[in-house]
Amino acid sequence: MTRSKVISGLKPILFTLPAMVPFVLFWLAPLLYVLYLSFTEWDFMSPEKTFVGLQNYADLFSNPAFYKALRVTVLFCAGSVLPIIMLGLGLALLMNRKLKGSALYQVLLFSPWVTPTVAVSIVWSWIYEPEVGLANTVLDVLGLEKIGWLQDPKWALVGVLLVTIWKSVGWAMIFYLVALRNVPSDLLEAGDLDGASAGQKFFRITLPLISPTTLFLFVVQLISALQAYDQINVLTQGGPSGSTRTLLYLYYQSAFESFQIGEASSVAVVLVIICMLLSVFSFGVSRRTTHYQ
Numbered sequence: 001m002t003r004s005k006v007i008s009g010l011k012p013i014l015f016t017l018p019a020m021v022p023f024v025l026f027w028l029a030p031l032l033y034v035l036y037l038s039f040t041e042w043d044f045m046s047p048e049k050t051f052v053g054l055q056n057y058a059d060l061f062s063n064p065a066f067y068k069a070l071r072v073t074v075l076f077c078a079g080s081v082l083p084i085i086m087l088g089l090g091l092a093l094l095m096n097r098k099l100k101g102s103a104l105y106q107v108l109l110f111s112p113w114v115t116p117t118v119a120v121s122i123v124w125s126w127i128y129e130p131e132v133g134l135a136n137t138v139l140d141v142l143g144l145e146k147i148g149w150l151q152d153p154k155w156a157l158v159g160v161l162l163v164t165i166w167k168s169v170g171w172a173m174i175f176y177l178v179a180l181r182n183v184p185s186d187l188l189e190a191g192d193l194d195g196a197s198a199g200q201k202f203f204r205i206t207l208p209l210i211s212p213t214t215l216f217l218f219v220v221q222l223i224s225a226l227q228a229y230d231q232i233n234v235l236t237q238g239g240p241s242g243s244t245r246t247l248l249y250l251y252y253q254s255a256f257e258s259f260q261i262g263e264a265s266s267v268a269v270v271l272v273i274i275c276m277l278l279s280v281f282s283f284g285v286s287r288r289t290t291h292y293q
Contacts, residue, residue, distance in 0.1 A: 038265035088172025109170035121234035
């Protein structure tokens, strides 16, 4: 009987083992190793690592570049996540009306998402070209002053954000489109019978019922924004004057340009902690704002 209980207790572990092995090997173990490196001084080449304790964190939190990168990261997250969700929902509402040719429009809007970010960024770097690029050509035709999209610190982050939003908005639209089509029609009909306006039905019926999709998109896009690298590297390399250098790009520069692995690891640990805190906060808020059917 005791042996049978032991076997029954081991069954859940055996079932989860195939998933736990890659989790431990490719996520938990590297994370713990990075945490260890954050307490050392290492140049990526010497065979020995010097233990320095919390010195890397002390240097990081006293470095003005860290706070500037943190500010850029916050602006990048807010400037990409919210527009992607809002525009994705707006496009989904439009496509849900079953307009003629909507299937083609959906394919065109979704196609940037399946296109490699590097390729997309290279094309946009041509669009942003100061003299002959499409963006400034359009501004010139409209009689507006040309903009140094990637050369001006005031506009560089905006240029990167436009690329990020353009690439991801179609992806958000597809999720919202599925969510909208799963809203029970009888609830909308009940709203009509009660004399509810289109706005009232949207805010009191549709929006609460698609809130799980909104939560999913918010968390995924937030993590994606914190991990944004390709478009920044191709378009601006963190410049000009650090105006597009996020925490992740600061990590890259510290690790692979300055070869300060301990300092870079401390940035990575801080970034992971920020991701965890934001995720916990998002799910905590969702308990009161998310409604499941």
